[in-house]
Amino acid sequence: MxxxxxxxxxxxxxxxxxxxxxxxxxxTAIVEQVWSEFAGRYGLDIEEILRTSHGIQAKDTVRRFAPEGADLDALAEELGEMERTRTDGxxxxxxxxxxxxxxxxxxxxxxxxxxxxxxxxxxxxxxxxxxxxxxxxxxxxxxxxxxxxxxxxxxxxxxxxxxxxxxxxxxxxxxxxxxxxxxxxxxxxxxxxxxxxxxxxxxxxxxxxxxxxxxxxxxxxxxxx
Missing domain, CATH: 3.40.50.1000 (HAD superfamily/HAD-like)
Incomplete structure (x- = not known):
């Protein structure tokens, strides 16, 4: 090189x-929209999620921010389904x-x-x-x-x-x-x-x-x- x-x-x-x-x-617009809805649903810190999640696998972000005792696989799948069905913009x-x-x-x-x-x-x-x-x-x-x-x-x-x-x-x-x-x-x-x-x-x-x-x-x- x-x-x-x-x-x-x-x-x-x-x-x-x-x-x-x-x-x-x-x-960007879709990612922020999905994460904002997800964070609001589970009472998560959306500002911190958006600050640290870019470029990271969704399951790793879910693992970091999900409430204690949450089903991480289920939450990650729910988030993934939200992302996969939205492509406008x-x-x-x-x-x-x-x-x-x-x-x-x-x-x-x-x-x-x-x-x-x-x-x-x-x-x-x-x-x-x-x-x-x-x-x-x-x-x-x-x-x-x-x-x-x-x-x-x-x-x-x-x-x-x-x-x-x-x-x-x-x-x-x-x-x-x-x-x-x-x-x-x-x-x-x-x-x-x-x-x-x-x-x-x-x-x-x-x-x-x-x-x-x-x-x-x-x-x-x-x-x-």
């Missing part, structure tokens, strides 16, 4: 990994569709804290093609900020972590990508302190990708920002 010298204008990688919510798909980030379509299908993966059904629903609602390689909540034993999901995706694509770039937006996901030893590009302005020192973009409007062969005959994806 290498960067250009001037303001990180180009990046050469073997594989590209994307988070979903907040990174490819803008689902979900849109793709500018440039996301074009970038996904320009990438070689065997060099891109989605790594999300959503389950497979929810991920499929939101990607479809946003008009985005689901990558052939996906790592959803069911596939891992430890969610973000643990690096398991990103390491699994890189292995599925046959890429070393040092040759991978991750597009992420949330502190938990940024921490996961960095712990995996992968270059991380932060999308949007929700990364907080975790985004400090990293390359940041507002969206994909100015991002392009082109594949070429390097001197050894291996494919390299050159991203331009």
């Amino acid at each position: 290498n960067f250009s010298a001037e303001a990180v204008k180009t990046l050469a990688v073997r594989a590209v990994l994307f988070d979903m919510d907040g990174t490819l798909v803008d689902s 979900i849109v793709a980030l500018p440039g996301a569709a074009d970038l996904l379509e320009s990438l070689p299908s065997d060099a891109v993966a989605l790594v999300t804290s959503a389950d497979r059904i929810l991920a499929g629903a939101r990607m479809q609602a946003a008009g985005l093609q689901m990558p052939a390689t996906t790592v959803t909540a069911e596939a891992v034993t430890r969610g973000k900020p643990d690096p398991e999901g990103y390491l699994m995706a890189a292995a599925l694509l046959g890429a070393e972590p040092a040759d991978v770039v991750v597009f992420e937006d949330a502190p938990a996901g940024i921490a996961a990508a960095r712990a995996a030893g992968m270059t991380t590009v932060v999308v949007g302005d929700a990364g907080g302190e975790a985004a400090e020192g990293l390359w940041q973009i507002a969206d994909y409007s100015a991002v392009t990708a082109a594949a070429r062969l390097d001197a050894s005959g291996r494919r390299v994806i050159q991203l331009r920002f």
Whole structure:
């Protein structure tokens, strides 16, 4: 992996990994609506939930905030059903569709804290093609900020972590990508302190990708920002 010298204008990688919510798909309104209803129903602290839940598996947030003695599996399933049935207002980030379509299908993966059904629903609602390689909540034993999901995706694509770039937006996901030893590009302005020192973009409007062969005959994806 290498960067250009001037303001990180180009990046050469073997594989590209994307988070979903907040990174490819803008689902903020739906997420806040669902969590607000859920918190109100069970008397939970909605402000603290919204502050800490972004990028985290729903079941982990439920485990943290649910009342003592609650059926965690039942609550997580209830929340998941609420999320899966609401897609109004979900849109793709500018440039996301074009970038996904320009990438070689065997060099891109989605790594999300959503389950497979929810991920499929939101990607479809946003008009985005689901990558052939996906790592959803069911596939891992430890969610973000643990690096398991990103390491699994890189292995599925046959890429070393040092040759991978991750597009992420949330502190938990940024921490996961960095712990995996992968270059991380932060999308949007929700990364907080975790985004400090990293390359940041507002969206994909100015991002392009082109594949070429390097001197050894291996494919390299050159991203331009």
